Amino acid sequence: MEATILVIDDSADIHRLVANRLKGLDVRILSALDGRSGITLAHQYRPDLVLLDVKMPGLDGFGVIRELKSDAATYNIPVIFLSGEEETQAKVLGFDLGAVDYVTKPFNPSELRARVRAAIKSKKLMDMLTSQAMLDGLTGLHNRRYFDDVLRRQVEQATEMAEPLGLALLDIDRFKMINDQFGHPMGDQILQAVSRVLERACRKQDLVCRFGGEEFAMVLALTTLEETGMIAERLRIAVNQAGAVSALLGHPVTISIGYTAMESNRPDEAECMVQRADDALYLAKTSGRNQCRASAECTGTTATAA
């Protein structure tokens, strides 16, 4: 259970004590001696837990938790308050502001460890649930929701940094016939087998998602239109030649791919890129399937891949 804990307390004595008392837990400890630098560290390292002193000069613990909880980047980080024992009002306010727990100073070593362990366990479970909500249950690939998120962020980043960005939509040819002829369980197996092939054939930095039905989407960071076309062609061939897929049906499966890219010198939008890739995919389908087609223009004009 490797975890990162951020301790924000104005007293160095407390930092030394906490570090000592948590020895043996699989944790990395970050220290901040005031609220402001604590928030900076929380942003930088996204810890799994914050141990937060209530009373500090400058920005106090309540100010810190307010900022952490009002920022999407740090909102999910659980906070345990380190409070003096008679500060009942403070404890109540702490919970109201979103703390998960509190530990009274001076703290009992085993109590501190137990509360820290419990908070980290909950955080890890929460992380797992969040990531599962972003996964497709059948294929284990990331799902449409995750794809939408990533594409939007990548488009923003590529625009800001003037970098290229590739996008491809992939669709299994004649999938309805497979379902009709062999049944839906076989269709599911094909989807799973094709997913594995796509994962293996793409580059490490490419993101393959299940877009819906028998359609997949791929986001290719720092990739031009030409390079996206090369990767797309590699995937098309890989699926076509995959023994694990053809063994299921007794014959190979083919896919059609429509792709596009955002060129570094031209701002673009996620919806527009998806539309272009979809146009190109339509062209690939109507031109006889089992091929890659590109679309570079947002106007809907499509061009044949080199």
Next chain:
Amino acid sequence: MESVTHKATSGPSTRIVSEFADDPDMRDLVAFFAAELPQRASVLAEMAAKNDWAAIRELAHQLKGAAGGYGFPTITEQARQVERMATIAEDVERLRGQIDLLADMCRRVVGPDDSN
């Protein structure tokens, strides 16, 4: 469960030893904390002489939170008393008395290596 030993020689000086003096995990840490306490006692006295109750409150607050964790619950208890009185700062003479008591306790602490 603070071990307190009386010196055979002179007056009111009772040594204060950490509850964790024998805890090998804590030994170095306690020694470090204990070594700094006389310095804190001096600062307490200095701030009291200047009637700087805000600084006294701050120092007492930190001692309150930390001392018990290092095995000195009586110092935490005394620091709590000082913090409370310094917040109101009404009965200044009594407050001075309590600060003296706290500073005195800080000076009477001995590290794990000197405890026997």
